[in-house]
Amino acid sequence: MSFVVAIDGPAAAGKGTLSRLIAKRYGFHHLDTGLTYRAAAKALIDAGLPLDDEAVAEKTARQVDLSGLDSAVLSAHAIGEAASKIAVMPAVRRALVEAQRAFALKEPGTVLDGRDIGTVVCPDAAVKLYVTASPEVRAKRRYDEIVTGGGTADYTTIFEDVKKRDTRDMGRADSPLRPAEDAHLLDTSEMSIEAAFQAAKTLIDVALNKTI
Template sequence: MLSNTCAPVIALDGPTASGKGTVALRVAAVLGWHVLDSGAIYRLAALTVMNHDVVLTDLTRISDLAREMRIHFEQGRILLDGVDVTSSIRHENVGNLASELAKEPVLRQGLLERQRAFRTWPGLVADGRDMGTVVFPDAPLKIFLLADVDARAHRRYRQLVEKGESADYEIILADLKARDERDMNRLVAPLKPAEDAYVIDSSALTVEQTVERVLALWRQCPDSALL
């Protein structure tokens, strides 16, 4: 029997609000594969830090808490230590803290094996910022999903409004620009396309068009013929 480390991976990276989460879910649904939302794992770490009132300079404690998290993805829901936190981890303050924590090498190392454990048969669509460069560098297909920051801010604004939450477009835009700056310039695993990644700009594409482009690239991939 083949080991899980041989299971195929589509690594889908990109900046915040580029649509990669939605695309990853739909691609995985078509292929019948598993999904890894790595951003959710960092948000879960941020929520854990907030719940335990840990000071951000106590990196050892933060890393220990991250390793101890009991995470379960269940039919679109995310459970942390048995509690449904699907909505709460999407709050902007949690996302901003997750971006801050993601700069810390000790935390990234602590979460690396947890992310790789999601690689199981029949395959995995992994959504994040360093899936193709660090977590799954041997993925047979790597995608870097772009969208200009204004388009991403409008998407995030619409998402919040549709959920009935208050939203300020200018604040969202400023937060995205700040998050992009942190993600692209951090010393460990900065946000950038893998050298062998296909870059897709989704600014003017629908979700369906973006999904089809990813699936078309997978069909052209030699590994797809082996399944």
């Protein structure tokens, strides 16, 4: 039986970095579920298909190959915008949740990060983490990331985008972003990624010992 670590939280809270560190430490498979929506959106764009046809979007979502998700390609802003449009479609969410649940069965364990892993995708996960940080900190991280990469950015614009995305994610009728009742909260506003990893590792080790 696969050991599942579910990690949820808003954008730029650090859950992606934390997820990859955990997967590497334990030899688990990792899935950034946000990329599955981006992959479906990219497939629609590449095929010249509409982004407002739920039946077409669902069919496309069911053809997404979870083993071929390239974060460098899928991180493009236009793809993100398109993904946000299809992510609110119940049929698309059902299709991708099915694929994500199938991924979660991989042995010896999996780490899935996203917005609804502990609440919807893997409610029976062995460990559930909700990683968050203040909107100001998350906007600054995103700003620094862009500038360090050689791009240009405006902090105020990014800050407003972060708040807008939070409102959209948390106010969504289908699978809104919220902590699972039994999730462990990790606020990384003033916590290093190493400290967050150690906190997560402690929780995972306890859960793993219970399965032995």
